[in-house]
Amino acid sequence: MKVFATILFLFISSTILWAQQQSWIRINQLGYLPEGKKVMVWVSKGNQSIKSFEVYDADNNKVAYKGKVNKIFGKYGPFERGARLDISRVQKSGRYYVKTDDGTQSPVFKINSDVYKGAADFTLRYMRQQRTLFNPYLQDSCHTHDGFTMYASSVGLPDSTHIDAGGGWHDASDYLQYSTTSANAAFHLLAAYRDFPEVFGDEKQANGLDGKNGIADVLDEAKWGLDWLLKMHPKPNMMFNQIADDRDHSGYRLPGLDSLYGRGHERPVYFIDGNPQQRGKFMNNTTGTSSTAAKFTSAFSLGYHLLKDKDQDYAALLKEKAKSAYDYAYIKPGVTQTVSVKSPYIYAEDNWVDDMELAEAMMYSLKQDPAYLDKGLNYARQEPVTPWMIRDTANHYQYYPFINLGHYELAKHTKGKEREEVIKYYKEGIEYVWNRAKDNMFYRGVPYIWCSNNLTTSFAIQTYWYKQLTGSTAYEELEQANFDWLFGVNPWGTSMVFGLPADGDTPVHPHSSLTYLHNYPLDGGLVDGPVYASIYNNLIGIQLLAEDEYAKFQSDLVVYHDDFGDYSTNEPTMDGTASLIYLLSAKEAEGQKKK
Structure with a gap:
């Protein structure tokens, strides 16, 4: 009895001390x-x-x-x-x-030099978990009947025509699939392997199951994405932007049970025609074909370079598709937004010249024609700084992919004043963020908009690339602060990556049917991250399902909840995770070089 009383006293005492704690x-x-x-x-x-x-x-x-x-x-x-x-x-x-x-x-x-060892490969677990067709995590198949066309009558495919569009990754905890996020994810995975091949292992087969196949797992994963992108661009005059729509959000289920669109297990596949398309009672603000098509070009081009010595026929196909996607981008210069049927939420991408800049640089890598560099520089001058860095705000995915990837690729192919010019653009963007960051203890200059962790990851990559291009360490502490934020140096003291580190405070209640219904862990998934309290308080359908363990650290400025009911801060995303894989591989490679 005395032992029990002592334990009870210690427990109560420690609880009181925590409640009274004022500093961390x-x-x-x-x-x-x-x-x-x-x-x-x-x-x-x-x-x-x-x-x-x-x-x-x-x-x-x-x-x-x-x-x-x-x-x-x-x-x-x-x-x-x-x-x-x-x-x-x-x-x-x-x-x-x-x-x-x-x-x-x-x-x-x-x-120590090994603190980041294996982190990039660990995060790949989430990418495999997001696969469609055969899902190695569930060891089951899903979405094998995709899909039926919408808006493609101009190329001889009346609405509801069946095409083979199976494959790729689910976008987040829902089962929608977007070409724009998938192409960006594939590019980041390919770039991670190109820049840091030494950090990745080979523990999985191409289908994602255990077993070596002589190819780094990150390259297997990137190819899974490329395979699907090829299906979404089956002919030179055909390109599709997304599979499914927000009718997906009507209930919780495993992906194999998806049948919400009135045609059994088939789902709609939306064609890119460069014109506004359905957004519930509204229309989206699509103005052209460039933003998505240019991302296809870049992913196919980089895939060609990395696979040409492993599979010549496949690489040749990628090279051919890179050019036809590039031509598709010029059908109608402008941005392609996603489609929503029931809710007001879409990926409201509003910029496209950054995508074209990257596409021009990647086409130069294929053709070695200086005309591509000239056009790339022209696009760079139209949007020298990614707008969220200047405005300190944005709509959901308004300035996607949150970082101008083209500046980095152009800087590697240009010399003299032109190279200095594009590097200067990176510095200008960093300075905008730094001028906000220097006034708070977290060096936080990234806005708390939806998917703020994705912006944080992209900004850390931009500061890293600036350091690589210039040799300057002027922003090294700012770069590290953004990286540290993702793994605990934030108001809540938590990592934003499911299960990483294994012994840390990480998300355990993500907004996901897999976890909610069956308690499946989402290892490696980067969650959306904190949002302004003003955003959180005005979102539709959010209700916390458990007591808020971080209540003491919420504020009128910003909130984060490890709670299934909060889809705004605690839902992992496939494209954000792919970007994080690049950042983690850079950090792991840095550690290896210091040994």
Whole structure:
């Protein structure tokens, strides 16, 4: 009885202490590279300040470093005060924790060259889980009857004509499929393998099941996406933008049980005609064919370069399709938006010259014709900075894919003043974000719009590419701050990636039928991320299903919930995860080089 009473007392005491706790230290739960930038963030809901901190070796509790606090930041979100604790001088591998002079202690964290080892391959799990046709995660087939055409009568396909469009990835926790996000995802996977082939393993067959096949798993995954894109561009005069629509959202089910469109298990396949299409009682704002078609061009081009030595016939097909997709982009210059039937939410992509810039650069890589570079530079000048960086806001997917990929590819193919010009565009965008970020303890300059984690990942890639192109480390701490944000250096102290790290605070209740119905984990999935409280409070159909474990860290500025009922902050996305795979592979490669 005494033992029970003691345990009860300790439990109650620890609960009271947590409730009374006013200060915390946020860390990157994955850890830090020995020679990399390492900054924790101290935050407090009280009005006290701190002046110093100490780093302790967790294995012997001895002080390894003493540091001073140079600046106290003011109110941000739920916190009254904050400070950045720079421990970059600690470079010896080991396990550490930090204490500030007010007694706040951080969790234990790791410093070594292997802290990111295997992270990119782990995140690939989510991509395989999103596969259609044969799904290796469920070891079952789904969406094998896709689909019937819409809006394609101009090319001899009356509405409801059956075509073979099976394959690819589900876009998020729903089962819709979009060419624009899939082509962007395929490009990021291919670029990750092109730039960092050494970090990826071969543990899966092409179908996603266990077994080596002599090809890196990331390349297998990219090819799965390319196979579907080929089906979505079956002929030079045919290209399709999406499969299914928001009627998908009518209930929770496994993907094999999808039959909501009045034709058994067939789903609608929407043709790209460059004109506005159905959006419930409205029409979307499609103005042309370029944004999606240009993304096809870029993915096919990069696929050709990486697969030409492995499968010559397949690579030749990709090269041919890259050119026909490029021609399709010029049928009607403009943007192609997605279709919604019941709700007001779509991927409201509003820019397309960035896609054309990338397509021109990738066509140059195929043809070596300088005319492509000239056109690419012309497009670069039309949108030098991705608009959300300037405006600090955007509609849902308005400026997709959140980063101008073309600047990086053009910079690799140009010299002199032209190269300096496109690199300058990256710097201008970074400066817009930095001017907002420098005023808060998290160095947060990315807006809390829907899918803010995708923007965060893309911005971290842009700062990384700027460093690679220039050799400048001017924005290294800003780059690391955005990376750290995704793994715990945020108001909630949580990783935004399901299951990564395995021993960390990560999402466990994502908005997903697989988890909600069968408790299947979504390993590796990057969730949408925090949104402005004003956005959250005005979304349709959100209702939290459990007590909010992060209630203490919500604010009038921004919210995040690890709750199935919150589709705005806790739904993983396929394209955001693919972008994260590139970022993680860059970090893992950096660690390998320092060994």
